[in-house]
Amino acid sequence: MKRSTIKDVALAAGVAVSTVSRVINDSGYASRESRQRVLKAVEELHFQPSRAARSLATGRTGTVALVLPDITNPFFPALARGVEDAASAAGYTVILCNTDNDASQEAMYAALLRQQRVDGVVLTACSPNNRGLWSQMTERIPVVLTDRRLEGAIDETVFVDNVAGAYLATRQLLELGHRRIGLIGGPLGLSTTEDRQRGYEQALREAGLEPDETLMRNGDFRYASGYARMRELAEQHVTAVFAANDMMAIGAIRAVEDAGGRVPDHIAVVGFDDILLASMIKPGLTTIAQPTYQMGVMAVDRLLERMRTDATGEPRQVVLEPTLVVRDSCGGKGRGS
Amino acid sequence: MKRSTIKDVALAAGVAVSTVSRVINDSGYASRESRQRVLKAVEELHFQPSRAARSLATGRTGTVALVLPDITNPFFPALARGVEDAASAAGYTVILCNTDNDASQEAMYAALLRQQRVDGVVLTACSPNNRGLWSQMTERIPVVLTDRRLEGAIDETVFVDNVAGAYLATRQLLELGHRRIGLIGGPLGLSTTEDRQRGYEQALREAGLEPDETLMRNGDFRYASGYARMRELAEQHVTAVFAANDMMAIGAIRAVEDAGGRVPDHIAVVGFDDILLASMIKPGLTTIAQPTYQMGVMAVDRLLERMRTDATGEPRQVVLEPTLVVRDSCGGKGRGS
DNA sequence: CCACCGTCCGGAACCCTTTCCACATTCTCA
DNA sequence: TGAGAATGTGGAAAGGGTTCCGGACGGTGG
Numbered sequence: 001m002k003r004s005t006i007k008d009v010a011l012a013a014g015v016a017v018s019t020v021s022r023v024i025n026d027s028g029y030a031s032r033e034s035r036q037r038v039l040k041a042v043e044e045l046h047f048q049p050s051r052a053a054r055s056l057a058t059g060r061t062g063t064v065a066l067v068l069p070d071i072t073n074p075f076f077p078a079l080a081r082g083v084e085d086a087a088s089a090a091g092y093t094v095i096l097c098n099t100d101n102d103a104s105q106e107a108m109y110a111a112l113l114r115q116q117r118v119d120g121v122v123l124t125a126c127s128p129n130n131r132g133l134w135s136q137m138t139e140r141i142p143v144v145l146t147d148r149r150l151e152g153a154i155d156e157t158v159f160v161d162n163v164a165g166a167y168l169a170t171r172q173l174l175e176l177g178h179r180r181i182g183l184i185g186g187p188l189g190l191s192t193t194e195d196r197q198r199g200y201e202q203a204l205r206e207a208g209l210e211p212d213e214t215l216m217r218n219g220d221f222r223y224a225s226g227y228a229r230m231r232e233l234a235e236q237h238v239t240a241v242f243a244a245n246d247m248m249a250i251g252a253i254r255a256v257e258d259a260g261g262r263v264p265d266h267i268a269v270v271g272f273d274d275i276l277l278a279s280m281i282k283p284g285l286t287t288i289a290q291p292t293y294q295m296g297v298m299a300v301d302r303l304l305e306r307m308r309t310d311a312t313g314e315p316r317q318v319v320l321e322p323t324l325v326v327r328d329s330c331g332g333k334g335r336g337s
Numbered sequence: 338m339k340r341s342t343i344k345d346v347a348l349a350a351g352v353a354v355s356t357v358s359r360v361i362n363d364s365g366y367a368s369r370e371s372r373q374r375v376l377k378a379v380e381e382l383h384f385q386p387s388r389a390a391r392s393l394a395t396g397r398t399g400t401v402a403l404v405l406p407d408i409t410n411p412f413f414p415a416l417a418r419g420v421e422d423a424a425s426a427a428g429y430t431v432i433l434c435n436t437d438n439d440a441s442q443e444a445m446y447a448a449l450l451r452q453q454r455v456d457g458v459v460l461t462a463c464s465p466n467n468r469g470l471w472s473q474m475t476e477r478i479p480v481v482l483t484d485r486r487l488e489g490a491i492d493e494t495v496f497v498d499n500v501a502g503a504y505l506a507t508r509q510l511l512e513l514g515h516r517r518i519g520l521i522g523g524p525l526g527l528s529t530t531e532d533r534q535r536g537y538e539q540a541l542r543e544a545g546l547e548p549d550e551t552l553m554r555n556g557d558f559r560y561a562s563g564y565a566r567m568r569e570l571a572e573q574h575v576t577a578v579f580a581a582n583d584m585m586a587i588g589a590i591r592a593v594e595d596a597g598g599r600v601p602d603h604i605a606v607v608g609f610d611d612i613l614l615a616s617m618i619k620p621g622l623t624t625i626a627q628p629t630y631q632m633g634v635m636a637v638d639r640l641l642e643r644m645r646t647d648a649t650g651e652p653r654q655v656v657l658e659p660t661l662v663v664r665d666s667c668g669g670k671g672r673g674s
Numbered sequence: 675c676c677a678c679c680g681t682c683c684g685g686a687a688c689c690c691t692t693t694c695c696a697c698a699t700t701c702t703c704a
Numbered sequence: 705t706g707a708g709a710a711t712g713t714g715g716a717a718a719g720g721g722t723t724c725c726g727g728a729c730g731g732t733g734g
Contacts, residue, residue: 003477005689005690005691006690006691006692007690007691015713015714016713016714016715017690017691017692017714017715018692018693018694018713018714018715018716019712019713019714020691021691021692021693022692022693022712022713025692027692027693028693028712028713029710029711029712029713030711030712030713031711031712031713034712034713048448048451048452049452049690049691050393050452050454050689050690050691051392051398051452051453051454052389052390052392052393052398052454052689052690052691053389053393053689053690053691053692053719054690054691054692055388055389055392055691055719056387056389056390056393056689056690056691056692056718056719056720056721057690057691057692057693057718057719058691058692058693058719059719061388061389063432066433070418071408071414071417071418071421072414072415072418072613074411074414076414077408077409077411077413077414078409080408080433081407081408081409081435084408084433084434084435085435093432093449093453094432094433095400095430095431095432095433096403096417096421096431096432096433097421098418098421098422111385112430114385115385115386115387115388116388116430117387117388117389140340223613223617250617251617254617254619257619276409276560277614277617280560280587280588280591280614280618281617281618281619282591282594282618282619342719342720342721343720343721343722344720344721352683352684353683353684353685354684354685354720354721354722355683355684355685355686355722355723355724356682356683356684357721358721358722358723359682359683359722359723362722364722364723365682365683365723366680366681366682366683367681367682367683368681368682368683371682371683386720386721387719387720387721389719389720389721390689390719390720390721390722391720391721391722392689392721393688393689393690393691393719393720393721393722394688394689394720394721394722394723395689395721395722395723396689
């Protein structure tokens with residue numbers, strides 16, 4: 001049994017294809033009479049318009065791409081849900097692209113998406129390397145950045161104020177009396193890494209402390225690197241650590257415990273992201289909460305806006321406010337979940 | 338600057354469109370001479386064939402859908418990576434569909450995917466309710482099930498032997514001397530729930546114990562339900578618990594600790610899945626490892642196979658073997674990571 | 675020398691829908 | 705009542721590829 005086309009419907013309903021098209025798209029005129037006949041035929045024939053044909057005719061695909069480093073990193077699923085829910089509510093389909101933190105993989109996807117003619121892209125770039133590619137893409141297809149900036153390429157962005165977040169985290173530790181506070185930063189070259197480091201330094205300076213290079217290390221946002229950097233920092237006799245994301249913070253906690261120490265008694269830890277995990281581990285992780293899901297939703301909102309207006313209008317930077325969530329890992333007054 | 342089409346290329350290369358098509362698809366004959374001219378023109382004009390037009394002409398979209406309950410559940414990202422890597426390697430694009438454990442949402446996606454004319458679907462069904470819909474879809478589009486069965490609808494499946502896994506988990510606890518072993522099962526109606534319960538009961542019976550209804554509870558695979566069920570089971574004086582997934586197991590551990598108990602000293606816990614988290618928490622979670630990533634890869638393999646052969650040939654059931662990973666949460670000999 | 679085959683290539687039909695245009699009918703209001 | 709608007713409809717072009725078909729050409733074997 002072949003799939004029925006708009007022609008079959010037209011035939012069955014005794015009208016022209018153009019009339020059928022008008023009815024199912026609710027555009028232009030159609031009498032009560034023919035509308036009903038068409039609807040009935042559609043029903044009977046189980047007609048489903050072909051997306052491909054429609055795309056070809058309209059030049060729009062009803063598809064947006066979500067490009068991110070690795071969905072396996074617990075930060076991204078929440079973002080993905082936000083993107084998908086918002087896109088799906090607006091009638092769009094989401095295609096998933098994991099770049100695996102690999103610039104060439106990312107470049108491959110960029111090419112693919114051009115060919116696919118996706119209507120928009122939500123991008124968390126894995127490195128600045130493909131700046132050219134993406135900025136070139138923006139000329140045709142709206143792109144909005146989440147989580148990270150991509151300097152000099154795309155200015156349509158949605159993310160939290162990372163400087164402020166890191167500042168909050170560090171100040172929390174300072175207020176608890178810590179003076180030797182280590183930093184486990186993210187990978188070099190990412191705006192998030194830089195911003196969070198800046199917030200950290202800013203808080204220190206404000207407290208009259210000079211940032212100390214020997215207390216600052218860079219990880220790769222993964223558990224194992226948090227664990228390893230913590231070991232190194234322990235030797236520097238830090239009493240507290242701010243980790244640039246929760247996975248590394250959790251790694252750090254485990255490193256302290258494995259070395260026979262206790263968190264927060266011997267070393268206090270604060271993270272960044274507030275992934276689900278943060279409240280499940282023991283001690284509960286004090287961290288900077290990002291409205292991650294919301295970020296995904298807003299990214300799509302901006303995308304839809306730009307798609308509607310044909311990408312005219314100034315790019316906009318949406319900045320969300322991070323908040324401090326106090327749990328047990330930093331000690332002091334905190335006694336949260 | 339408009340996008341260039343195959344016609345532009347043909348013009349630039351001084352050949353017919355059909356020749357261009359033959360060259361870029363590497364099908365049919367083309368002389369060295371014209372091949373080079375075409376390739377040069379493609380290069381110069383930055384020609385990218387339109388996916389939509391191609392789909393329309395060939396009837397294939399180069400797209401597979403990944404339908405799952407919720408990417409936010411840490412089990413699924415690994416699966417998703419497997420699916421995406423395999424699909425992408427084969428030149429396919431993955432579209433992401435979160436059903437949010439909602440049958441009507443799932444039905445909505447089923448309809449959408451029909452319209453999209455995806456070439457295949459990797460499905461983790463959220464309930465048996467849409468059995469009809471999916472089995473109907475299978476007539477046109479290959480569907481392979483992962484993680485869960487969908488009785489009487491689709492027989493092309495890839496997942497682990499859940500009975501064996503649960504059996505392993507329970508036997509581990511039995512061998513450590515436990516006799517009052519609680520079960521925190523999954524939601525009713527899922528094959529995984531049933532199978533894991535069966536494996537649990539089987540191990541008990543084999544040890545001469547009769548499964549005790551009062552020690553068996555059902556959760557929803559989420560942390561909070563693990564926590565809550567554990568509280569109930571504690572009142573039944575269990576000395577060990579097998580939770581049907583890791584998230585609930587972690588909830589259970591936390592419940593024990595919050596009640597002042599210790600894991601595994603007072604109550605031993607074994608989970609199922611071996612999500613990344615399992616090795617990061619303290620105590621390390623003893624659990625049944627599933628080759629989740631691999632599952633995704635194999636699902637796509639099966640899909641491609643069925644797509645190639647036009648879905649003829651008997652559906653196949655791929656059964657992967659789960660393995661026991663011993664860490665700290667069950668006590669005894671285990672001293673893993 | 676002729677028949678046939680393999681190679682090469684262009685023309686045109688086809689995939690399915692949207693949309694523009696033209697025409698016909700009915701309404702509305704001066 | 706008649707002009708012009710509003711409404712309803714069908715035909716056909718357009719969108720960008722793939723693929724079938726048939727013709728041209730050169731080589732090979734009988």
